[in-house]
Amino acid sequence: MKYAKILKVILTTLLLGLSLACTPEHLQSTFDPKGPIARDQEYMFQIIFWAMVAVFVIVQAGLVYTVVKFRRKSESELPKQTHGNDKLEIAWTIAPIFILAIVAIPTVSMIFDHSEIPTNKPKIEITADGYQWWWGFKYTDENLNIVTANELHIPTDTVINVSLRSKNVIHSFWIPKLAGKMDLVPNNNNSMWFIADEPGEYYAQCAEYCGTSHANMKFKVYAHEQSGFEEWVKNEKNSANPNLIACTNTDANCTGLAAKGANIFANKAFSGVIRGQEVENQRCAYCHTIEGMKIKGNAGPNLTHVASRTTIASGTYDNSEENLTSWITNPKNMKPGVYMPTLNFEEGDVEALVAYLQTLR
Amino acid sequence: MAANIGSLPKFLQRPTTYSGIWGWIVTVDHKKIGVMYAFTAIFFFLVGGLEAVVIRTQLAFASNELVSPDIYNQLFTMHALTMIFLAIMPLAVSFFNLIVPLQIGARDVAFPRLNALSYWIYLSGGLVLNAGWILGGAADSGWFAYAPLTLDQFGSGSHGMDFYSLGLLVLGISSVAGGLNFLVTIINMRAPGMTLMRMPVFTWMALITSILLVTAMPVITIALIELSLDRILGTQFFAPGAGGDPLLWQHLFWVFGHPEVYILILPAMGIVSEVLPTFSKKPLFGYPFIIFSGIFIGFMGWAVWSHHMFTVGMGPVANATFAITTMLIAVPTGVKIFNWIGTMWGGSIDFKTPMLFSIGFIFLFIIGGLSGVSHASPPTDYQQQDTYYVVAHIHYVLFGGAIFGIFSGIYYWWPKFSGTLLNENLGVVHFILMFIGMNLSFGPMHWLGMDGMPRRIYTYGAEYGWEFWNTVSTVGSYIIAISTLVFIANVIITMRQERRTDLADPWDGRTLEWSIPSPPPEYNFKEIPIVNGLDSFWDTKYTTDEDGNMTPIPQGVSNNNEEEVAIHMPGLSYFPIITGFGLSASAFGFAIYNQYNVVGLTIAILGIVATFFGSYGWCFEPADPEDHH
Numbered sequence: 001m002k003y004a005k006i007l008k009v010i011l012t013t014l015l016l017g018l019s020l021a022c023t024p025e026h027l028q029s030t031f032d033p034k035g036p037i038a039r040d041q042e043y044m045f046q047i048i049f050w051a052m053v054a055v056f057v058i059v060q061a062g063l064v065y066t067v068v069k070f071r072r073k074s075e076s077e078l079p080k081q082t083h084g085n086d087k088l089e090i091a092w093t094i095a096p097i098f099i100l101a102i103v104a105i106p107t108v109s110m111i112f113d114h115s116e117i118p119t120n121k122p123k124i125e126i127t128a129d130g131y132q133w134w135w136g137f138k139y140t141d142e143n144l145n146i147v148t149a150n151e152l153h154i155p156t157d158t159v160i161n162v163s164l165r166s167k168n169v170i171h172s173f174w175i176p177k178l179a180g181k182m183d184l185v186p187n188n189n190n191s192m193w194f195i196a197d198e199p200g201e202y203y204a205q206c207a208e209y210c211g212t213s214h215a216n217m218k219f220k221v222y223a224h225e226q227s228g229f230e231e232w233v234k235n236e237k238n239s240a241n242p243n244l245i246a247c248t249n250t251d252a253n254c255t256g257l258a259a260k261g262a263n264i265f266a267n268k269a270f271s272g273v274i275r276g277q278e279v280e281n282q283r284c285a286y287c288h289t290i291e292g293m294k295i296k297g298n299a300g301p302n303l304t305h306v307a308s309r310t311t312i313a314s315g316t317y318d319n320s321e322e323n324l325t326s327w328i329t330n331p332k333n334m335k336p337g338v339y340m341p342t343l344n345f346e347e348g349d350v351e352a353l354v355a356y357l358q359t360l361r
Numbered sequence: 362m363a364a365n366i367g368s369l370p371k372f373l374q375r376p377t378t379y380s381g382i383w384g385w386i387v388t389v390d391h392k393k394i395g396v397m398y399a400f401t402a403i404f405f406f407l408v409g410g411l412e413a414v415v416i417r418t419q420l421a422f423a424s425n426e427l428v429s430p431d432i433y434n435q436l437f438t439m440h441a442l443t444m445i446f447l448a449i450m451p452l453a454v455s456f457f458n459l460i461v462p463l464q465i466g467a468r469d470v471a472f473p474r475l476n477a478l479s480y481w482i483y484l485s486g487g488l489v490l491n492a493g494w495i496l497g498g499a500a501d502s503g504w505f506a507y508a509p510l511t512l513d514q515f516g517s518g519s520h521g522m523d524f525y526s527l528g529l530l531v532l533g534i535s536s537v538a539g540g541l542n543f544l545v546t547i548i549n550m551r552a553p554g555m556t557l558m559r560m561p562v563f564t565w566m567a568l569i570t571s572i573l574l575v576t577a578m579p580v581i582t583i584a585l586i587e588l589s590l591d592r593i594l595g596t597q598f599f600a601p602g603a604g605g606d607p608l609l610w611q612h613l614f615w616v617f618g619h620p621e622v623y624i625l626i627l628p629a630m631g632i633v634s635e636v637l638p639t640f641s642k643k644p645l646f647g648y649p650f651i652i653f654s655g656i657f658i659g660f661m662g663w664a665v666w667s668h669h670m671f672t673v674g675m676g677p678v679a680n681a682t683f684a685i686t687t688m689l690i691a692v693p694t695g696v697k698i699f700n701w702i703g704t705m706w707g708g709s710i711d712f713k714t715p716m717l718f719s720i721g722f723i724f725l726f727i728i729g730g731l732s733g734v735s736h737a738s739p740p741t742d743y744q745q746q747d748t749y750y751v752v753a754h755i756h757y758v759l760f761g762g763a764i765f766g767i768f769s770g771i772y773y774w775w776p777k778f779s780g781t782l783l784n785e786n787l788g789v790v791h792f793i794l795m796f797i798g799m800n801l802s803f804g805p806m807h808w809l810g811m812d813g814m815p816r817r818i819y820t821y822g823a824e825y826g827w828e829f830w831n832t833v834s835t836v837g838s839y840i841i842a843i844s845t846l847v848f849i850a851n852v853i854i855t856m857r858q859e860r861r862t863d864l865a866d867p868w869d870g871r872t873l874e875w876s877i878p879s880p881p882p883e884y885n886f887k888e889i890p891i892v893n894g895l896d897s898f899w900d901t902k903y904t905t906d907e908d909g910n911m912t913p914i915p916q917g918v919s920n921n922n923e924e925e926v927a928i929h930m931p932g933l934s935y936f937p938i939i940t941g942f943g944l945s946a947s948a949f950g951f952a953i954y955n956q957y958n959v960v961g962l963t964i965a966i967l968g969i970v971a972t973f974f975g976s977y978g979w980c981f982e983p984a985d986p987e988d989h990h
Binding site: 025027029041045051052056062071073077085088089100112167170181185186207208211212214 | 430431434502503507510516518602604605607608642644646647672673680685688689691695700702706707708711724727728731732734735737738739740746747748812814817818820821824825826908909910911912913
């Protein structure tokens with residue numbers, strides 16, 4: 001027993017030391033709330049945590065004390081045969097109810113508090129659509145009317161009311177530093193709201209297991225000051241590179257790699273393989289919308305301003321030329337199970353596509 | 362009866378003798394069935410443990426590529442299914458089989474052949490559930506298999522979920538049959554004088570668990586039938602495109618699933634309630650409180666299911682209600698823990714391996730219980746749901762709780778059925794390693810969850826800062842694996858020893874099973890004992906005065922005469938194994954129907970025929986092999 005104890009002490013010290021030695025960034029820590037909802041939830045956790053620490057210390061101390069004090073000292077011991085003590089037992093049946101009240105009362109009041117959307121702040125309505133495995137975002141307010149994917153831009157100090165929709169499996173919308181999660185359940189329309197206090201980049205991730213690439217269904221939230229948000233909105237509302245889009249719509253004779261890419265994107269058909277199945281006549285535009293083009297597919301993320309995003313493949317890879325190239329060449333290598341086909345490109349096609357996509361700021 | 366003999370071929374007439382492997386195949390003896398349950402369940406425990414080790418190895422490092430995501434998803438799904446349905450539940454049933462008839466002074470269970478059937482369905486159903494591993498992929502939608510991910514159009518393309526739905530369906534039959542059997546046994550077959558409030562606590566917990574089994578399994582059966590129909594016949598219960606409701610599955614699953622949690626933990630609580638008094642040399646403190654808190658836990662298990670669903674958008678009223686009912690469960694659980702400590706208080710605690718595991722159970726279960734309170738509160742649960750925090754909680758409750766309780770029971774009752782004692786030193790090493798490994802493995806998961814790591818992700822990036830504690834957790838899982846190997850070595854070494862005759866009552870036990878020789882004769886009790894109180898066997902060894910001071914009663918030389926007595930015991934039977942394998946074969950046939958239509962249908966029909974043949978023979982089997990002369 002003694003050795004086990006010493007071993008435990010050494011191990012704990014070692015672990016604590018190590019954990020202090022490496023202090024990584026806590027990108028999704030719930031202990032670092034940056035908005036009122038997450039802060040309330042963390043506060044609630046603190047209440048419970050300390051109440052439970054108190055219970056833990058008292059009960060475990062009682063357990064350890066009992067075990068040590070009443071260890072068998074001689075083989076012939078004949079302890080007193082007590083069958084119980086009604087008063088004591090009633091007392092420790094009732095005592096936990098008081099401790100639970102400490103937890104239950106703020107719990108219930110917080111549940112109802114958070115079910116009301118505050119009216120003293122401006123509000124933005126967003127619809128989040130869950131797909132296997134990426135996020136579509138629509139800003140449904142009339143003055144905004146923006147469609148984007150995998151990166152959510154919001155102003156600070158504004159109520160963000162998110163409608164959660166899914167037409168496939170259940171996903172869960174979770175931005176740990178801004179708010180706890182809420183599920184996207186097909187045929188059940190959920191919503192949640194949150195506020196970001198300060199500008200910043202917030203990591204977020206699907207929390208409900210949703211199939212093969214569940215681990216790769218991330219997104220990011222960028223909170224801006226009002227002016228920064230307006231700038232972003234302005235950029236989003238214009239279609240990027242309208243002259244290249246024009247090249248795809250007419251027989252205009254555009255030259256250059258990016259123009260070739262735009263043409264491939266809109267007009268060139270490929271054969272390929274989706275999840276092990278051969279497919280024919282696939283065009284980029286059949287699945288992806290680039291605002292301004294004639295064909296507006298919506299099976300995949302909207303790419304109107306894809307170059308302005310920091311990541312691709314739903315928050316999984318940096319948005320670099322290299323990553324974009326290998327993504328387009330063979331998406332299933334970067335995101336297992338993906339529904340985007342591996343297409344039989346001709347020499348130079350991918351290069352042109354990447355060049356084009358990189359113009360879509 | 363005898364007239365029907367002619368209708369059966371000779372080899373199917375009621376067997377009269379048994380030896381070797383046939384002795385196990387045709388047995389209806391609760392002790393033999395209990396042993397088969399135990400060994401099968403430990404085998405599946407090792408399989409589930411191996412799956413866990415691969416899972417942990419995959420997560421040991423950021424962006425590790427040991428297994429593909431599709432394999433990983435099968436591993437965590439099958440790990441949970443194996444541990445819950447094929448290891449912990451059957452281990453509990455194994456203890457019911459081994460212990461309950463002995464504790465209530467009965468010669469067997471109420472329905473011996475049904476008992477055998479439960480086992481054969483369990484064994485064959487477990488194989489059906491695992492068949493996916495060699496037939497194009499095992500189940501991979503998580504153990505609670507949220508619709509509509511269970512439908513092929515959204516899944517990974519494997520047919521693993523067919524093995525899930527049909528495998529669990531047949532396993533459910535095994536559970537209901539077992540539950541019903543023990544319910545009837547405990548109600549009807551207690552020795553004279555054993556009133557309900559004189560029943561040993563383990564038997565009490567077996568009774569409550571049996572009631573939960575009989576009432577909870579039908580709920581998941583409905584859900585599984587709907588899922589099977591969706592998958593095989595193309596109905597639309599859960600298909601969102603046709604207006605099916607995924608939440609229907611969640612409600613059905615958790616209405617079963619939460620009582621299921623208590624099905625897993627109550628037997629372990631019963632074991633601990635037997636071990637603590639024995640090794641403290643004191644009666645259980647507050648027996649009625651322990652019993653009634655067990656009943657209350659069983660009852661409240663039905664009123665809390667939606668706390669698994671706080672984030673599905675049930676609205677504030679439902680969330681608040683289920684938060685309160687969930688918190689209430691802490692009250693009876695607390696009562697049990699306080700009473701266990703009260704049992705040890707003032708005792709003479711002997712740190713034998715069973716006792717170490719029981720004390721370990723209390724220590725770890727307190728942690729699991731307390732972390733449970735934090736996700737009983739929806740505002741904090743919104744952050745914790747579907748993260749590693751929940752994984753930590755479930756493992757403190759089911760590993761630190763159920764598994765530690767079960768190991769306590771294995772060390773405690775091992776001598777009763779083998780006539781040997783497991784090695785004490787290896788037992789202590791097993792305990793210490795498992796305790797350290799368990800805390801090292803699951804403790805850090807609390808932090809990982811609060812640090813934002815979702816569960817069921819096959820990979821994570823180094824930038825999230827989760828790598829260090831994941832590595833620690835993996836090391837912990839290896840220590841658990843080593844501790845399990847120590848246990849297996851202990852079992853193998855001990856099984857090679859010769860039987861001793863002095864182990865009828867090695868721990869100075871309190872309950873009736875210790876009043877008979879180890880291993881017990883086939884008929885258990887030569888004479889059915891008469892029970893005069895709680896711990897009536899203890900009362901034959903010690904007298905207690907009004908103040909609770911006890912004096913040993915001098916024991917005469919035990920008249921351990923081995924003379925054969927003619928006691929009528931239930932006859933052997935082939936039909937349970939035929940019926941059991943028939944049922945599972947039909948389930949297997951339907952499970953592979955999507956992949957191999959003709960073969961699947963053929964196997965299913967053959968299985969159904971075997972099931973009907975088995976039940977027919979069962980019904981018309983003579984009560985006794987002697988009947989036919």
